[in-house]
Amino acid sequence: MALLEVKDLQVHFPIRGGLFSRQVGEVKAVDRVNLAIEAGQTYGLVGESGSGKTTTGRAIIGLNQITGGSILFEGADLASKGARKQNNVRRDVQMIFQDPYSSLNPKKRVLDIIAEPLRNFEKLSPQEEMRKAQELLEQVGLSADNVLKYPHEFSGGQRQRIGIARAIALKPKLIIADEPVSALDVSVQAQVLNFLRDIQKELNLTYLFISHDLGIIRHMCDRIGIMYKGRHVEEGTPEDIFDNPRHIYTKRLIAAIPDIDPLQREVRNVFRRSVSEEYDNAYRSHFDQDGLAYPLRSISDTHMVAMPEKG
Amino acid sequence: MSEDLLRIENLTTSFRIADHYYAAVDDVTLTVKKNEILAIVGESGSGKSALAFSIMGLHTKARIEGKVNYKGQDIVQMSPGMLNKVRGKEMSMIFQDPLAALNPLMIIGSQIDEVLLLHDTGLSKKQRKEKVLDLLTKVGIPRPEHTYHQYPYELSGGMRQRVIIAIAIANGPQLLLADEPTTALDVTIQLQILELIKKLKEDMQAGIILITHDLGVVSEMADRVAVMYAGQIVEIADIYTLTSNPQHPYTRSLFNSIPTVKEVKSRLHVIQGIVPSLKNLPRTGCRFAGRTPWIDASAHEENPQLHEIAPGHFVRCTCYRHFHFPDSTEEVGTDGIA
Numbered sequence: 001m002a003l004l005e006v007k008d009l010q011v012h013f014p015i016r017g018g019l020f021s022r023q024v025g026e027v028k029a030v031d032r033v034n035l036a037i038e039a040g041q042t043y044g045l046v047g048e049s050g051s052g053k054t055t056t057g058r059a060i061i062g063l064n065q066i067t068g069g070s071i072l073f074e075g076a077d078l079a080s081k082g083a084r085k086q087n088n089v090r091r092d093v094q095m096i097f098q099d100p101y102s103s104l105n106p107k108k109r110v111l112d113i114i115a116e117p118l119r120n121f122e123k124l125s126p127q128e129e130m131r132k133a134q135e136l137l138e139q140v141g142l143s144a145d146n147v148l149k150y151p152h153e154f155s156g157g158q159r160q161r162i163g164i165a166r167a168i169a170l171k172p173k174l175i176i177a178d179e180p181v182s183a184l185d186v187s188v189q190a191q192v193l194n195f196l197r198d199i200q201k202e203l204n205l206t207y208l209f210i211s212h213d214l215g216i217i218r219h220m221c222d223r224i225g226i227m228y229k230g231r232h233v234e235e236g237t238p239e240d241i242f243d244n245p246r247h248i249y250t251k252r253l254i255a256a257i258p259d260i261d262p263l264q265r266e267v268r269n270v271f272r273r274s275v276s277e278e279y280d281n282a283y284r285s286h287f288d289q290d291g292l293a294y295p296l297r298s299i300s301d302t303h304m305v306a307m308p309e310k311g
Numbered sequence: 312m313s314e315d316l317l318r319i320e321n322l323t324t325s326f327r328i329a330d331h332y333y334a335a336v337d338d339v340t341l342t343v344k345k346n347e348i349l350a351i352v353g354e355s356g357s358g359k360s361a362l363a364f365s366i367m368g369l370h371t372k373a374r375i376e377g378k379v380n381y382k383g384q385d386i387v388q389m390s391p392g393m394l395n396k397v398r399g400k401e402m403s404m405i406f407q408d409p410l411a412a413l414n415p416l417m418i419i420g421s422q423i424d425e426v427l428l429l430h431d432t433g434l435s436k437k438q439r440k441e442k443v444l445d446l447l448t449k450v451g452i453p454r455p456e457h458t459y460h461q462y463p464y465e466l467s468g469g470m471r472q473r474v475i476i477a478i479a480i481a482n483g484p485q486l487l488l489a490d491e492p493t494t495a496l497d498v499t500i501q502l503q504i505l506e507l508i509k510k511l512k513e514d515m516q517a518g519i520i521l522i523t524h525d526l527g528v529v530s531e532m533a534d535r536v537a538v539m540y541a542g543q544i545v546e547i548a549d550i551y552t553l554t555s556n557p558q559h560p561y562t563r564s565l566f567n568s569i570p571t572v573k574e575v576k577s578r579l580h581v582i583q584g585i586v587p588s589l590k591n592l593p594r595t596g597c598r599f600a601g602r603t604p605w606i607d608a609s610a611h612e613e614n615p616q617l618h619e620i621a622p623g624h625f626v627r628c629t630c631y632r633h634f635h636f637p638d639s640t641e642e643v644g645t646d647g648i649a
Contacts, residue, residue, distance in 0.1 A: 189568070190579035
């Protein structure tokens with residue numbers, strides 16, 4: 001059984017306007033999304049801004065109210081009332097945020113930042129708490145005597161590690177990482193990515209990894225879902241997605257990635273032009289009349305593409 | 312090859328912290344030719360934006376030494392009045408954050424019109440409006456007449472960046488500085504903006520300085536690349552040489568630390584330690600030495616200079632000859648601040 005299974009997830013936001021702020025419409029930020037993550041695996045959610053990837057992550061951890069569908073964590077439905085409380089979900093699912101500058105309270109010491117989840121769930125004496133915080137700091141590669149410092153005394157990469165220490169304090173099973181390295185410099189990015197992989201092995205963590213950077217997604221993930229306007233357009237293994245993309249949107253996204261080899265410039269240009277032509281020609285067969293993706297259909301054991309019935 | 316459009320000689324830009332001046336841009340010498348894209352690559356704090364601001368004369372409190380020669384005139388010595396005549400006409404800048412660079416209270420049309428008006432192009436009101444619409448079309452805005460009357464908040468990030476570019480090219484500049492022009496954008500939009508910049512280069516034969524930290528963008532765009540670290544240029548070469556045969560330890564480390572879709576690496580290389588702060592820079596030794604502690608100290612030279620190792624390929628310090636990656640790229644626990 002998958003550790004996390006999301007079925008038909010819908011998150012709609014009301015658009016209010018007119019007299020007495022009546023609801024005049026809604027934005028379907030997440031529109032019937034399905035995904036499943038096996039324990040110990042990394043699922044990558046990719047899409048451009050506004051595609052609904054962050055909203056999906058936030059809905060799973062309970063930061064956005066869901067409109068419909070179910071979220072099964074270890075078999076229990078988190079959408080039902082009280083489920084989050086009963087099933088230890090708040091301990092078992094943690095989040096790493098995008099911006100290490102705004103996600104740490106500047107007025108709190110590192111000790112208080114890391115110990116906050118512990119204080120919520122465990123009754124520890126101040127000494128035990130201190131010891132635990134120091135252990136966690138060492139686990140994320142920072143020296144234990146940093147425990148009384150404040151966030152501003154750390155660099156971006158170090159702050160992101162403090163955020164990670166906070167996320168792993170309660171030994172969670174699932175971590176939702178929303179663009180965890182996009183605010184960091186390349187060299188620091190590498191450090192945090194390596195580290196996320198190390199602790200995944202060490203603690204048998206499962207990741208939902210949200211990013212718009214396809215290089216990072218390929219590096220980190222076992223399974224990848226591409227989102228567009230709140231829906232999946234394609235899902236599969238990294239090989240399926242990068243070596244054999246089938247949906248025209250996925251193809252366009254991959255073609256747009258800057259190439260690291262300048263000798264390929266001409267080849268890329270020709271390739272991009274052909275993809276762009278294909279996009280224009282095949283648009284009608286890949287999207288419905290509202291410009292939205294069709295439901296996913298399997299084309300192999302691992303690979304699913306959003307295509308109309310006859311595809 | 313065509314002649315140099317811009318020649319920067321021994322440019323040093325220092326900022327005052329307490330009672331001392333610290334150089335954020337340290338003795339930079341560079342040239343930009345017509346119809347050339349020079350990329351400046353570096354991480355945050357490397358001095359790349361401080362360099363761009365110095366070229367544009369945008370620093371108000373910094374101490375600037377050296378020369379910025381634009382067509383025989385030294386920008387550093389120019390009076391504010393002279394600068395205002397050159398900026399926005401002969402040379403202009405594309406800023407990183409398009410929302411912050413636009414006036415939220417002015418319609419798009421007037422913001423572009425302003426540049427035409429200020430530089431006294433002698434056009435009538437009607438001609439200027441036509442020119443603005445023409446510019447909006449040129450940067451790929453689908454309904455120029457409609458966008459003319461819109462406010463910045465009504466446009467998406469990609470559209471705003473196009474407006475910024477329209478403002479920058481309004482007077483047909485010969486030198487264009489683009490400071491992280493696509494960092495805030497999605498990949499598909501990024502591609503469109505990059506294509507646009509490339510096309511402008513060809514149309515106007517302009518020289519372009521592209522500042523970025525994204526090596527993918529550099530490989531797509533640049534003719535030549537200067538890599539900056541801690542205020543200094545550590546390597547300059549044409550793009551083909553730099554990507555196929557990078558020499559400086561910092562350049563090589565950078566290339567090794569990025570995940571790409573083409574090549575799946577089991578582990579990414581991590582550059583140990585952090586960029587030294589302005590105050591704590593080793594001013595006389597190799598600035599990158601602290602981040603490659605496994606390299607013998609004798610590999611570095613005193614007061615490292617740029618060495619021309621092949622025509623047009625410059626590398627700072629002698630340590631590149633002895634550089635190798637450590638056997639284990641284990642980094643956890645070695646970079647803690649004590």
